[in-house]
Amino acid sequence: MQFNERIYEIALVEDDGALRTLLTRHIRQSGFPIRGYATAAEFRASAERYDLVILDVMLPGTSGLDLCRWLRQRSTVPIIFISARSSHTDRIVGLELGADDYLVKPVDPGELVARIRSVLRRHEQPAGRDTQDHSAIARFDGWQIDRRRRELFAPDGGRLSISEAEFDLLNVLVDMPQRVIGRNTLLEHSRDRLPGRDSGDRSVDVLVSRLRRKLGSVEGGRELIRTVRGVGYVFTGQVER
Template sequence: MKNPEPGYIITSTDDPPVLSGEGFSILLVEDNGDLRALLLQMLRRSGFRANGARNAVEMRDIMEGSHVDLLLLDVMLPGISGFEICREIRARSAVPIILLTALGEAHDRVIGLELGADDYIVKPPDSRELVARIRAVLRRRQRMSPEEQDARRDRAEFRGWLLDTRQRELTAPDGSRIELTSGEYDLLLAFVERPQRILSREQLLDIARGRALGGLERSVDAQISRLRSKLGGRGEEIIKTLRGAGYMLAAPVSWR
């Protein structure tokens, strides 16, 4: 695992949230595990729904299974570079893209913007500046006409259950509100954003890093057991155990 870039500036975990992300979904594509964890923690504390991917393959899987409001994309990725990913995304989607790179040359900034990126920020970014840039791009996005932007989806429905990702609320098929802990919500969100995909305990820990899972694989098992109980008598059918592989949300998910 690579170390974070020297001098990386991030708001202390003891500080109050920097700005409200208003529940927007941010996908961070960054191969540096430590830096990815720091950025995801900062984004989540700022009110964003933030998920991480290590490369283009993981990015595509997440984008196929869930709605993304903005892509925060590292340029220097192994295999397919951020520039190539930007070109690929722009050929089929208008999702906002902010390029994140250690390169500061004007030539690289021009390339990124010409490929369709909405903004470009050089690492190491100040956390407040990064959040402000994200909010500015999202504001410009909201001023577009409906024909110019993808529909915003905030509620995931599966087998009659409804997860409101803006309000962080789960509603049962009978209409009753189910109270979730932070860890249970984070796990359920990980599943509904990746339906019918096997997720190992290690992957679930990585997705929820910096949140309320305790950092141990056995804590994932305990959280899933409690989450199944809250999903009622068919909880084990909804979240299945794949022996030796991990867990899977067995139900299809529709977003609206």
Template structure:
């Protein structure tokens, strides 16, 4: 019997829950619904879905708060739904550890495509033959603990990474000395392309650069801008032996 993937929808709008639930069930998913964050946490204590679709604008705890609570215990992929379409709102959502962000109104088939994209990325990480899923990666004196998703600097400081920072760093580490366009980085980290005015990937690169500064605050040069083309990771990367 086919093992169907499970989606949990979280929204205080019952009509949206009914519409999306029926649509996703028609496309082969097992769907559970929650009207708020508390109901979602009750579901997660008993079983964990393959992905959560989480509304941002909910009474009581909003989606951003709920996302923080989920991330304290689980690494289930999360797609935000929101009427807030400003780029900063998307950046906040992604920095909290969400895997994608869809602005309302939207077509159900767009949500379906985003869900499938996120689930494909979840199933395909890490790239076959490149790095083991756990263990340490090292570069220029830095060490990345993949299990804990944190960096150790050459001078012994531990740097905890957000979900967005970790995903972006892993894309660079899998593709050293390779120019990666903004579209490529957006697709590999978020499963979608950039728009003409979407600079969220530049903001994420800037934040990752700040994580990788020297002890004196100077930039390390590990991520360099290639004018008109994107970014390149300059350092060699190696997998440490267990």
């Protein structure tokens, strides 16, 4: 499938052979080049070639959760979990590890394709909007966010690795500095770009926690996002465009 003339290649890591065959066939028929793998070991050798990865949580040997950790140490490639585990806690764990979406089995192939398109759209669309609605570069307290290249740089010039969903959340916060932003507002402004789809979903809170932790790897970074108990969040950075 192409967005802005780019062809996106997908990997599916799923040990159930029948399900792997069903999903790869449907995704391929929907226009996406895709290859299936039965184990994490098979996938790792060619992980760098893919633009989106679909992971089964309960893989033999190295689990999908461990494979997600391994991927996040190396790249910000979009990740969608599919799992028989349906509890809210399991979904939060998946998002905490850096996944961009989480789909519970039995998986409807049509819904999975829709989720793939949504995640890729979150990855691709902001640059196009930025050229019309925002400055491409925003700076705050020594930090720099490049919206066109979707990169975040710390005050020392080092590039900070954050996921697509984390970048989109930061993008919204940077647009509304020095004001209290509730969860509903974050969801409204991010549209389908964040994995949380309703006000009762803790996905936004999980993403804020993840982003705050990563910003906190630099002195003073954690304080950039302040919690207003019972209301929402405040981005405290002094933003310059």
